[in-house]
Amino acid sequence: MEIETEDKPPGSPLIRDSAIGNYLERSNFFIKYEGVNPTGTQKDRISRKHVENAIKQGYKEISVATCGNFGASIAYYARGMGIKAIVGIPAEYSNSRHAEIAAYGADIIEKPLKYEEMVEYIREEAKNNNWYDASPGSPNKSIDVSGYSEISFEIYNQLGFAPEYISIPVGNGTTFYGIYYGFLKLYRNRKIDKMPKFIATSTEGGNPIVYSFINGFRNIVELNPENIVETYANEPLIAYRSYDGQKALDALYKTHGKALYVSDMKMEEISRGFRKIDNLSVLPASASAAAGALKFAGNNSCVIVLTGSDK
Structure with missing residues (x-):
């Protein structure tokens, strides 16, 4: 299997059309669709920057440790820029994009570990073998916030104002915090006069950010790893430890936000709906953001960040 790569910068459209509006029964909702990025997710925004930084150093x-999407993205940009990618994947993950990662020429390490354990394993291997570490929580993590903040700038430029609400799926909380940080920069630079209210959505299978917020905790609480069960629908979201969870939790409180658990069934239902109504390929976990918007945004303006396509 051979896959060609190109040096294409990530970026995504803001969609508002009658078909989606009719499907969601809202006229003031906008879709920020990250599925158009080269490997189909928002991960491309930071992968390109990480590969460039690795080469520069x-x-x-x-x-990188991955449940699939980040690994495919790192492997894509690494191949395009002529550097070797090493991707750690938990052995039991069903949505690993294993064949695609291999086709990009990456070396794949599979271990019978949970995602968080794989992150720690790859971190140690990176130290021992002088690999650049792009995994969540690495010494290079500032790139993640910088990359994801670009989503905020695009939304502002495309929309022309800050929406009342913005709904985003959360796993590690990094994308969520990066978008918050971007809007905070816009606010501090007086481009906008108020911050959007942020909505965090995740799987009812378990996520520390949503769990902590729903229970009124100001400090992030890790979950019991024994209670974490990955499925096809929840893999990008489910976690017992969120690496940027505290920052995401703080952002929820600071924006007077909301949080919601969404079932696998509901995520898959909304994903199918997007494809049926507007032929839009949406990862079920990403579709959770639409559920959050419908639950909390009412008829206010809301941008729904769909973080990936259902490849």
């Missing part, structure tokens, strides 16, 4: 290999 003189690394020959770049490593």
